[in-house]
Amino acid sequence: MDTTAEDRAAALALEPMRSAGPTSGFFRGTAQSVRDIVGQRELLHLLVLRELKARYKDSVFGFAWSLMRPLALLLIYFVALGQFLGAAKQIPSFAIFVYTGLTAWTLFNEIVLIGTGSIVMNSGLIKKVYLPREVFPLSVVGSALFNFGIQLVILLLATVIARQFPLGARWWYFPLSLLVIVVYGTAFALLLSAVNVYLRDVQYIVEIFLMVFFWASPIVYSWQLVSDHIEGSALESLYLANPVTLAVLGFQQTFWVAGDGQPVPSDLGTRLGVAVGIGVLLLWLCQRAFARLQSNFAQEL
Numbered sequence: 001m002d003t004t005a006e007d008r009a010a011a012l013a014l015e016p017m018r019s020a021g022p023t024s025g026f027f028r029g030t031a032q033s034v035r036d037i038v039g040q041r042e043l044l045h046l047l048v049l050r051e052l053k054a055r056y057k058d059s060v061f062g063f064a065w066s067l068m069r070p071l072a073l074l075l076i077y078f079v080a081l082g083q084f085l086g087a088a089k090q091i092p093s094f095a096i097f098v099y100t101g102l103t104a105w106t107l108f109n110e111i112v113l114i115g116t117g118s119i120v121m122n123s124g125l126i127k128k129v130y131l132p133r134e135v136f137p138l139s140v141v142g143s144a145l146f147n148f149g150i151q152l153v154i155l156l157l158a159t160v161i162a163r164q165f166p167l168g169a170r171w172w173y174f175p176l177s178l179l180v181i182v183v184y185g186t187a188f189a190l191l192l193s194a195v196n197v198y199l200r201d202v203q204y205i206v207e208i209f210l211m212v213f214f215w216a217s218p219i220v221y222s223w224q225l226v227s228d229h230i231e232g233s234a235l236e237s238l239y240l241a242n243p244v245t246l247a248v249l250g251f252q253q254t255f256w257v258a259g260d261g262q263p264v265p266s267d268l269g270t271r272l273g274v275a276v277g278i279g280v281l282l283l284w285l286c287q288r289a290f291a292r293l294q295s296n297f298a299q300e301l
Contacts, residue, residue: 030284033291036132043131047139052146091222093258096158101219103151104251108181108244109210110144115189116196116206119297126297133294134287137189141182155255164257176272177250183279184243191286194293217245218252224263240265243275 037044091097118136119126126133159165196202216239218226230236239245250272252259265271 029288029291033132033134033287037134037138040132040135044135044138044142047135048142048146051139051143091259092262093162093164093256096155096162096164097222097252097256097259098220099155099158100251100255101217101248103148103155104177104181104248105214105217105219105244106151107144107148108185108247109214110147111141111182111185112188112192113206113210114144115140115185116192116203118189119193119197120200120203133297134190134290137186137193140189141186144185145182159255159257162258166255166257170254170257173250173253173269173272176269176276177247177254179276180243180247180250180272180279183276183283187279187283187286190283190290194290194297197293197297213242213244216242217248219248222262223249223252223265227263227265240271243279246272246275 115137118140119133122136125131126136156165192202192206226239227236230239246265246268249265249268253264253268
């Protein structure tokens with residue numbers, strides 16, 4: 001027998017009241033937020049699936065579209081920079097070099113850009129029921145990691161075809177670099193998605209900053225080109241303070257086998273480890289800022 005509206009209202013009245021604001025206390029509030037998210041892990045899983053299905057709904061090629069953009073960019077940069085400007089003559093296995101950087105960058109770009117609009121895009125659900133709002137930016141992270149996995153398979157196949165499959169200790173750079181991208185991307189997605197609810201211009205500002213971040217990282221040009229001009233200066237420290245730069249360099253150290261012997265920043269592994277530690281602290285602070293801002297989401301939306 002179907003539950004009547006009166007029965008549902010009575011059951012709802014028995015539920016304890018729950019404030020939409022953050023739990024007081026920095027550490028206690030964090031612990032409560034983590035418990036709320038873990039308690040909604042099934043919902044998070046469903047949101048990730050919904051994110052993936054909605055993106056390619058009614059599409060003939062489906063998930064293959066997740067490869068189209070990076071492959072198109074690879075073709076553009078390979079022809080424009082590699083052939084016309086001669087970068088392919090200076091950088092060995094230029095195609096693998098560029099695709100390695102694009103694989104890392106696409107993950108970060110997708111988490112931050114789509115994550116920024118995730119709360120606004122789910123305004124209908126947020127205004128109807130209470131749930132930990134962090135699940136919406138986190139669902140973007142999940143779908144971005146799925147797309148990243150597809151691109152990573154293509155990258156590994158390319159290294160096999162080129163007979164340059166990465167082996168040995170170089171793989172230690174990969175988990176550190178991936179952690180840097182995911183941790184910083186998630187931190188920015190949480191903070192920016194919350195601010196975007198109150199100031200919708202944020203999503204456009206983010207697009208500009210991501211464009212700057214792209215060219216501020218050695219994705220389509222080599223670290224050697226940069227170090228030749230700024231090595232030993234304060235600009236070098238500033239350039240390497242960009243976590244995306246470190247992550248891209250870490251990906252190149254892992255997958256760009258032909259680049260062995262090319263210049264690389266000193267103590268790259270240590271720099272990546274430090275970046276992960278700072279990123280975790282930043283993620284914590286951004287989550288607490290998100291928790292403080294979320295109490296008025298329904299009203300602002």
